[in-house]
Amino acid sequence: MKWTELQTEACPVARGLSVVGDRWTMLVVRECFFGIRRFDQMQERLGITRHVLADRLRKLEADGVLRREAYQQRPLRHEYRLTDKGKALxxxxxxxxDWANTHVPxxxxxxxxxxxRETDEPIQPVLVDARTGSQITHRTVRARTREA
Amino acid sequence: MKWTELQTEACPVARGLSVVGDRWTMLVVRECFFGIRRFDQMQERLGITRHVLADRLRKLEADGVLRREAYQQRPLRHEYRLTDKGKALxxxxxxxxDWANTHVPxxxxxxxxxxxRETDEPIQPVLVDARTGSQITHRTVRARTREA
DNA sequence: TAGGTAAGTTCCCTTTCGGAACCCTTATGG
DNA sequence: CCATAAGGGTTCCGAAAGGGAACTTACCTA
Incomplete structure (x- = not known):
């Protein structure tokens, strides 16, 4: 299977990874959440080559994760911002x-x-079910595969 | 920056991605959560080349996400299981x-x-703070960068 | 007019990947 | 006792992607 074929896969893990499963993509998204919007800033902070960064930004825009917006005319310059889909990441x-802080010292x-932001205390993220409030683990949840 | 240099990065996003940021790695982990433990099964289900699968399994074992265990002697055969670190994924x-189901139709x-497993109803995952129970969004949380 | 800034693009060479064939150990069947 | 099969890989090749660095384009400023 080729990487580009993942997009149309039935499995949501494969579909998700077709967008953010690249080596650099989540790092670009991280920069956006940190407020970095400009090409040169990202390139310098990430140490990614300009070539690859341009390619990732194009793909993220095509996938609807980032939006390219002009922030000045003459000369025309664009910056990149997260869309709602991007913010949902x-x-x-x-x-x-959290996983890396715990397991990859x-x-x-x-x-x-x-x-x-409210209490200025460190937070401890936990994944729970919105309905019941109970924690989601591989013991309490199963992934049901729909047989098409 | 080369990919292999990410491991020692200060940023946890980079460190995390050095383990699971590869195109195939989370798909291999998915298979493990689905109960798939054998090389040939994974290879067939994923459509990954045997070459790359062998490499990913080696790396995941080296990173402590998977454990390689003999399940028979004569001929010696191994299977792969998630460690606690792997289960924490x-x-x-x-x-x-959840993101892909919502945003990558x-x-x-x-x-x-x-x-x-308990109620047999679909769950809706939400990320909350264990201490306060309030939802974690980019509005309620900030990532503090430690200036070393 | 020389230099600087921002956002890319181009070129070259190395690394990784996809695809397919091959290898090793042991069990099984004729 | 030879052929075949299962399981878990390794090897080899050509194609694609990535790293590094220089070049381009459009404007602004000294």
Whole structure:
């Protein structure tokens, strides 16, 4: 199976990864959540080659995760902003940060900590069911495969 | 920056992606959560080349996400199982499934639905703070960057 | 007019990937 | 005792993607 064929897969994991499963894509999304909007800033902060960054931004725009907007005329310049679909990736980003902070230790500790804006205390993310409030684990939930 | 240098990055997003940011890795992890443990089964179900699958399994084992265990002698055969670190990826997988089900529609609907084992009803995953129970969004949480 | 800024594009070379064939160990059947 | 099959890989090739660095285009400023 080729990578580009994943998009039309029935499995949502494959479909999701066809958008954000690339090596660089979630790092670009991270930068957007941090408020970085310009090409050169991203390129410098990420250490990605300009070539690949241009390609990722194009794909993210085509997939509706980012929106390209002119922020000045003469010379015409664009910046990149998260769409609603892109903003909906926040839980995924937070979950990834939490997993890495717990299970992939860095020398000298993590450089990013998640803080509540309200209480200014560190938060502890947990995935729960909106209906019942009970925690979601592989023991309490099963993934039902629809036999088409 | 090269991909292999991400592992030692300070940013947890980069560290996390150094483990699961590959095109195929989360699909392999998905198979493990579905109970698939054998090389040939994975290869057939995923449509990945044997070459790349062998490489990913090696890396996942080296990263402590999977454990390689003999399930028979003569001839010696191994299977792959999730470690605790691997099982801790469940919320990431669920969050990805939920995002894709909502934002990356498939023709004919999603093939995978998340169901509660207890009530047998579909679940709606939400990420909340364990302490306060309030929902985590990019409005309520900020990522504090530690200036080393 | 020289230099600077922002957002890309082009070129070259290396690494990775997809596809298919091959290998090794042991069990099974004729 | 030779052929075939199962399971878990490895090897080889050509194609695609990625890293690095230089170049381009359009404007602005000194």
């Amino acid at each position: 926040y839980p995924l980003l937070v979950t990834l940060i 860095a020398e000298g500790g993590s450089s990013v900590t998640l803080m509540s | 469940y919320p990431l997988l669920v969050t990805l499934i 498939a023709e004919g609907g999603s093939s995978v639905t998340l169901m509660s």
